Amino acid sequence: MDKLKVTVWNENEKAFEPYPRGINHAIAGFLRESGEFNIREALQTQPEHGLTEEVLSGTDVLVYWAHSHHHEMDDAIVERIQRSVLGGMGLILLHSAHASKIFSRLMGTDTLRLRWRDVGELERVWCIEPSHPITQGVPEYFDIPHSEMYGENFQIPAPDELLFLSWYEGGEVFRSGCTFKRGCGKIFFFSPGHETFPIYHMPEVQRIITNSVKWAAPIYRPDIVTGNTPDFIL
Amino acid sequence: MDKLKVTVWNENEKAFEPYPRGINHAIAGFLRESGEFNIREALQTQPEHGLTEEVLSGTDVLVYWAHSHHHEMDDAIVERIQRSVLGGMGLILLHSAHASKIFSRLMGTDTLRLRWRDVGELERVWCIEPSHPITQGVPEYFDIPHSEMYGENFQIPAPDELLFLSWYEGGEVFRSGCTFKRGCGKIFFFSPGHETFPIYHMPEVQRIITNSVKWAAPIYRPDIVTGNTPDFIL
Amino acid sequence: MDKLKVTVWNENEKAFEPYPRGINHAIAGFLRESGEFNIREALQTQPEHGLTEEVLSGTDVLVYWAHSHHHEMDDAIVERIQRSVLGGMGLILLHSAHASKIFSRLMGTDTLRLRWRDVGELERVWCIEPSHPITQGVPEYFDIPHSEMYGENFQIPAPDELLFLSWYEGGEVFRSGCTFKRGCGKIFFFSPGHETFPIYHMPEVQRIITNSVKWAAPIYRPDIVTGNTPDFIL
Amino acid sequence: MDKLKVTVWNENEKAFEPYPRGINHAIAGFLRESGEFNIREALQTQPEHGLTEEVLSGTDVLVYWAHSHHHEMDDAIVERIQRSVLGGMGLILLHSAHASKIFSRLMGTDTLRLRWRDVGELERVWCIEPSHPITQGVPEYFDIPHSEMYGENFQIPAPDELLFLSWYEGGEVFRSGCTFKRGCGKIFFFSPGHETFPIYHMPEVQRIITNSVKWAAPIYRPDIVTGNTPDFIL
Secondary structure (H helix, E strand, C coil), X not given: CCCEXXXXXXXXXXXXXXXXXXXXXXXXXXXXXXXXXXXXXXXXXXXXXHCCHHHHHCCCEXXXXXXXXXXXXXXHHHHHHHXXXXXXXXXXXXXXXXXXXXXXXXHCCCCCCCEEEEEEXXXXXXXXXXXXXXXXXXXXXXXXXXXXEEECCCCCCCCCEEEEEEEECCCCEEEEEEEEEECCXXXXXXXXXXXXXXXXXXXXXXXXXXXHHHHCCCCCCCCCCXXXXXXXXX | CCCEEEEEEECCCCCECCECCCHHHHHHHHHHHCCCEEEEEEECCCHHHXXXXXXXXXXXXXXXXXXXXXXXXXXXXXXXXXXXXXCCCEEEEEHHHHXXXXXXXXXXXXXXXXXXXXXXXXXXEEECCCCCHHHCCCCCEEEEEEEEEEECCCCCCCCCEEEEEEEECCCXXXXXXXXXXXXXEEEEEECCCCCCCCHHHCHHHHHHHHHHHHHCCCXXXXXXXXXXXXXXXX | CCCEEEEEEECCCCCECCECCCHHHHHHHXXXXXXXXXXXXXXXXXXXXXCCHHHHHCXXXXXXXXXXXXHHCCHHHHHHHHHHHHCCCEEEEEHHHHHXXXXXXXXXXXXXXXXXXXXXXXXXXXXXXXXXXXXXXXXXXXXXXXXXXXXXXXXXXXXXXXXXXXXXXCXXXXXXXXXXXXXXXXXXXXXXXCCCCCHXXXXXXXXXXXXXXXXXXXXXXXXXXXXXXXXXXX | CCCEEEEEEECCCCCECCECCCHXXXXXXXXXXXXXXXEEEEECCCHHHHCCXXXXXXXXXXXXXXXXXXHHCCHHXXXXXXXXXXXXXXXXXXXXXXXXXXXXXXXXXXXXXXXXXXXXEEEEEEECCCCCHHHCCCCCEEEEEEEEEEECCCXXXXXXXXXXXXXXXXXXXXXXXXXXXXXXXXXXXXXXXXXXXXXXXXXXXXXXXXXXXXXXXXXXXXXXXXEECCCCCC
């Protein structure tokens, strides 16, 4: 079986203290080390935001991190990502990708809407779905010593599966790991991952993201017929 | 308690044989006769498609029938409807409203995609959810002697509740009654209702639509806080 | 419309400090004060555990609190309750009713399985479903100053609707308000309510339970046909 | 990776015309031919119904066909199967296993309740979930020329995933392929498979069952902690 073709996408290559070569490099790095994927990187700052028709048609799973430049995304490219997801491409949305145009478009809601606080508090991530490919090898709970808080009420449709719930030192809870299907595409949203904390260096987080990429692999069904079906098919 | 404020919306006032004064008049008519609603009518051909800010802010539930002019809808008005739904307005989508921009936008999928055939065949509507406000007083199944076929595969997210399944003489099945929540708004899609058949004159169909309007009444929760929550709330 | 017939059930009339006349009396009391229900009380210590065929057939919604005597429940009575639920009776399961035979039987899982700790810590209850009859009039969150902790992983099937999530001072989270349908019956599980804390005196908790009783009212559908259907029904 | 350990279970070895060596032999046969499983067979007529603790603890996925001897199942063995499922064992329920004690027990409903007719009519199976491991390689729809009808209303909880809908010549529809999770165990119910028709010889049916066995493979999570957690885990 060929390796899964994974595109790791980010706004830009900006370096943060825990990620001196950029977050994209960090995420692509641990995925590459697993030896299970063919990894390509892409950036919003590239032509067509790095997501040309050719790139998307060669992508099995798109891993998407974004924070501050959502509004600069060209709507035509957002629609192109949506078509790819509906056609079977997996989509892993990390951290503030909750506020991305593509997530809102696939959900139909203002996924921007949630509480947040950035004081570096403790986040505890609880796994509530014990029998799921994404939670394999993940402990019952694990702690992120310093995290940005994302809290309820989070405006998303009821997830197809709710896998993780987060507890915050400051008093909030959050649906921090959710799956959705849209068309033939599988979507996983996972909220931990603020840029100023070394969260993507944590083995539990790397495990979850790696598992989710495998889980989101496309299952092609090219034979669906829609449209006019003039005669009885009996 | 004040009566629910219901806006019945259509493309235009075009008359079809079973609906000499237009479909909108027929739907508004049986809803009005129930005595339970304050009914207003609106048309796509009116300024702002009949859905001004004032109309929408005065609407508890929007009943939406459309067939042939989806592409002429102004995207800004579609977005306005979406905001109203997320804020709590109920939305009843009838028949080919499956292909409307507003349904696609709220679902995140190509809700246009389904099989269809217009030869006037028998449709049998089965109720599969015995304990739901929308199915109260509806028989276990009922027959529509002549109907347009809408068949699977229908590209929608998994419904929150699946209430009706349709069987067609020509060999297809369809998820013909589905509920969804998006934000604070309740959505009900019900597929029967082709313009050349007297389907909206059937008591079962009138009952289902009347029930659904009551079910979709807004439940306001004005106190949700989102955004920055700088301090611990302990 | 006749008032809903509600049976409030408990193990016994044991008095606890916040409930000098027993928990059942407290719950029946605030429901009675709403003026919307006909309230009857029943106890496990009565013949047939207070749930004779006559009592159950005269009950629209059963409110069930239990803690320490689950194993003493006669299986035949448990099955009788189950049949009533499948036939349309609503069931409100409070606090340690999670460990009751009837909840396990309706869920198919070991609903006994969860974490717990009884040190009187702070519980914060978050409402995550803004558009539901049970959450009407309930604030976005409210605090229970002293509560027993019930924490994940809780062995339940994925709820039909997840309404409340609880945060605990000691570091856990819990799905504290969940709805399920089984047959024609609606079920609501709500976890707060330890006997040594005055939780059922809190207006938010009274509001949630009162709302849930109304929500769980039966919707009768006596016309369902099952079994052999020898001829084509065309 | 070791092969999945699959136990194929049946009431007895009774031969029917399309299955001269028994249905169990037919199902075990095509699973064995795939080369992907270690297959063991077991029968209700054996001691402990062929499902000793040893057999179940050595079973990854149990494939269960049954029709006429449900009431003869020892409740203690049914409970043993349930415990295995909650602990992670996959369970594939075929045809009239809908009426088995184990299915009712895991669902909490009278799964016996549905319409049925045995006149050898046409059943058409529609796949409505295009992106699922169980539907891989399965056409959009396929026909079973002669089948027993199982029709709605079928008393099951809302499935976690609805994969197949069946259309019957005689006018009914049915949720013929459904998934459920209970505890750590995955459950798939697939209705086609009456003993007097050669349905298990059809490549589409063999593909679906083979896929489902792989999908239902256990994902062990031995580290879940429940029970008293006396100290804060902070």
